Amino acid sequence: MTPIAWAAVGLFVGVYILIATERIHRVAAALGGAALVLGFGVVRSEEAFYSRETGIDWDVIFLLLGMMLVVGVIRRTGVFEFLAIRSAKLARGRPYRVLVLLVLVTAGASALLDNVTTVLLVAPVTLLVCDRLGLNPVPFLIAEALASNIGGTATLVGDPPNIIIASRAGLTFADFLVHLAPIVLVILGAFLLLARFLFRSALVGDPTRADALMALDEREAITDHRLLRRSGVVLALILVGFLLQRQTGVAPSVVAIVGAGVLILLSPLRPQDLVADVEWETLLFFMGLFVLVGALVHVGALEALADVVARTTGGEVGPTLTLMLVASAVISAVVDNIPYVAAMSPVVESLVTTYPALGQDGALWWALALGADLGGNATLVGASANVVIVGIAARNGLHISFVQWLKYGVPTAAMSIAICVPYLLLRYA
Structure with missing residues (x-):
């Protein structure tokens, strides 16, 4: 690599260390690193702000912004408290049952929506459930982010990297269901068993609070039935727009921001109050991170790693699939998996062309998808859903540290990849 490439790598590593050690705020670290990348000319404004390969992914930013505004409106109807009471009553107030229910809902929804949208919708319910039951919400929020990344792996629309892979490889929604959904179900079952051990300290409830919750009438939580009906219609249309993306060609970011605009027009709420609900720190962190990782793509650092793979x-099917899976998992734990997959896709395409056996049944593409989607669980910067959950927690006065996330994320990612290795080898090699 060139000296400027090594400089970009060194800068990224420095910023990553600052984020991991929390010596300075993660937003300051990411934006400061982005400023240095731009200031020293590693990337120009064209690459940082306008390039799809190396710039800020504005589709992700506006998808987040739109859904944050939508959630802000829906929150004021009282429906999240309704769902919180209802779900806790279904679990009879028992913490592990509550965790299982929230994990299954999150994973299932993430297979139909993107995982960022799912955690934005489920997190407020989780906070209310935990408040009612007197539980620490942090482990539950982390479990949901992990579950969203697992569930989102199963479908084309579930995780943004899958959309990139499908576009590059010409894969369909059905292809993802046939090849990834079976192993995702196995991993989800294993995660529920692992969660019993990982989150055991948080799964101790207060029977008195549980009894009081069972006596509540969740219907009384709804405070604005008219706004709830309007919000429900708009949200349903947004979800349909997400599901029909391939047919309509309309990006989820456009669907989300248009839906947010319509809902703001239909609601009696003041726009300035809704804007105050937006997780601006999360959006700024994403922007800085995209510029930093985009610099690594621009100088060829990620492509150099791919060439090493x-x-x-040497093109042998078994070793290549295994190395692609493990390397993608490790790298996606360090950098956000969206720009990583964007940089890696042309390399995978080249490998499939050079070694046709790797492309049989899309084998190498599935190794990339599984590694990138599931490896992102390891750290709080590895996947978009993780960053969003950390931002939501911070906004509600809850701190999730880098090291705390590792405690839950690394075992989950390691377990997932360990299950995927024999699956890939037995099915494709």
Whole structure:
């Protein structure tokens, strides 16, 4: 690599260390790193702000912004408290049952929506459930982010990297269901068992609070039935727009921001109050992170790593699939998996062209998807849903540290990848 490439890598590593050690706020670290990348000319404004390969992913930013505004309106109807009471009553106030229910709902919804939208919708319910039951919400929020990344792996629309892979490889929604959904179900079951151990300290409830919750009437939580009906219609249309993206060609970001605009027009709420609900810190952190990772793509650092993968295995199916899976998991734990997959897709395409056996049944593409989607669980910067959950927690006075996330994320990612290795080898090699 060139000296400027090594400089970009060094800068990224420095920023990552600051985020991990929390010596300065993660937003300050990300934006400061982005400023240095731009200031020293590693990337120009064209690459940082306008390039789809190396710039800020504005589709992700506006998808987040739109859904944050939508959630802000819906929150004021009282429906999240209704769902919180209802779900806790279904679980009879028992913490592990509550965790299982929230994990299954999150994973299932993430297979139909993108995982960022799902955690934005489920997190407020979780906070209310935990408040009612006197539970620490942090482990529950982390479990939901992990579950959203697992569930989102199963479908084309569930995780943004899958959309990139499908576009590059010409794969369909059905292809993802046939090849990834079966192993995702196995991993989800294993995660529920692992969660019993990982989150055991948080799964101790107060029987008195549980009894009091069972006596509540959740219907009384709804404070604005008219706004709830309007919000329900708009949200349903947004979800339909997400599901029909391939047919309509309309990006989820456009659907979300248009839906937010319509809902703001239909609601009696003041726009300035809704804007105050937006997680601006999360959006700014994403922008800085995208510029930093985009610099690594621009100088060829990620592509150099990909070439090492190709040269190491010599095109042998079993070793290449295994190395692609593990390397993607490790790298996606360090950098956000969206720009990583964007940088890696052309390399995978080249490998499939050079070694046709790797492309049989899309084998190498599935290794990339599983590694990137599931490896992102390891750290709080590895996947978009993780960053969003940390931002929601911070806004509600809850601190999730980098090290705390590792405690839950690394075992989950390791377990997931360990299950995927024999699956890939037995099915494709």
